[in-house]
Amino acid sequence: MKILIATDGSAFSGAAVEECCRLFPNLANSEIKIVSVFEEDYALAAEPFTISAEYIQQMADVAERQAGHFCASAANLIRERIHDGEPDLKIEIVKGPPEKEIVDLAVSWGADLIVVGCHGRGFWGRMLGSVSDAVVHHARCSVLVVRKP
Numbered sequence: 001m002k003i004l005i006a007t008d009g010s011a012f013s014g015a016a017v018e019e020c021c022r023l024f025p026n027l028a029n030s031e032i033k034i035v036s037v038f039e040e041d042y043a044l045a046a047e048p049f050t051i052s053a054e055y056i057q058q059m060a061d062v063a064e065r066q067a068g069h070f071c072a073s074a075a076n077l078i079r080e081r082i083h084d085g086e087p088d089l090k091i092e093i094v095k096g097p098p099e100k101e102i103v104d105l106a107v108s109w110g111a112d113l114i115v116v117g118c119h120g121r122g123f124w125g126r127m128l129g130s131v132s133d134a135v136v137h138h139a140r141c142s143v144l145v146v147r148k149p
Contacts, residue, residue: 001024001029001030001031001112001113002030002031002032002033002109002110002111002112002113003020003024003027003030003031003032003033003111003112003113003114003115004032004033004035004102004105004106004109004111004113004114004115005017005020005032005033005034005035005074005078005114005115005116006034006035006036006037006098006102006114006115006116006117006131006135007034007035007036007070007071007073007074007117008036008037008070008098008117008131009036009066009067009069009070009073010117010119011148012117012118012119012146012147012148013070013074013116013117014073014074014077014117015117015146015147015148016115016116016117016144016146017074017077017078017115018077018081019115019144019146020078020115020144020146021077021078021081021082022081023144025082025084026084027078027081027082027087029085030087030088031088031090032078032087032088032089032090033089033090033091033092033105033109033111034071034074034075034078034089034090034091034092035071035091035092035093035094035101035102035105036067036068036070036071036092036093036094037067037093037094037095037096037097037098037101037102038060038063038064038066038067038093038094038095039063039095039096039097039098040056040059040060040063040095060095064093064095067093068091068093071091071092071093072091075089075091092105098131099131099134099135099138100134102114102116102131102135102139103134103135103138103139103140106139106140106141107140111141112141112142113141113142113143113144114135114139114141114142114143114144115143115144115146116131116132116135116143116144116145116146117132117145117146117147117148118130118132118145118146118147118148119132132145
């Protein structure tokens with residue numbers, strides 16, 4: 001089975017990784033891709049308050065490093081939970097809108113399942129843009145949405 005696990009480094013993403021390991025204890029026989037998506041959504045003010053290109057690049061670099069850290073943490077958690085061999089783990093860091101990039105990666109990689117955490121913000125949170133809600137509605141494969149207890 002090919003499982004795509006999306007993480008944003010939150011406790012909600014950690015709960016999703018934990019639940020995935022609990023539901024699928026034999027992950028050693030699966031291909032797992034852990035993805036973290038970061039956005040460059042830095043609002044640029046009008047002159048004379050524009051942000052320098054160097055500063056924007058530094059912010060993007062920090063966001064990318066942080067996404068890499070989130071993926072590495074999720075991979076370590078999976079390795080801790082799986083005791084029957086080493087799972088085939090890959091990490092991917094992507095820039096763009098998370099809801100779009102997660103679905104696109106699942107399609108291009110041929111994922112059988114997408115695992116995401118849910119912040120549980122309710123109706124208004126979904127109206128403002130819920131990544132898990134968008135993934136559920138646009139993915140071509142099954143999606144496991146995990147709520148943190």
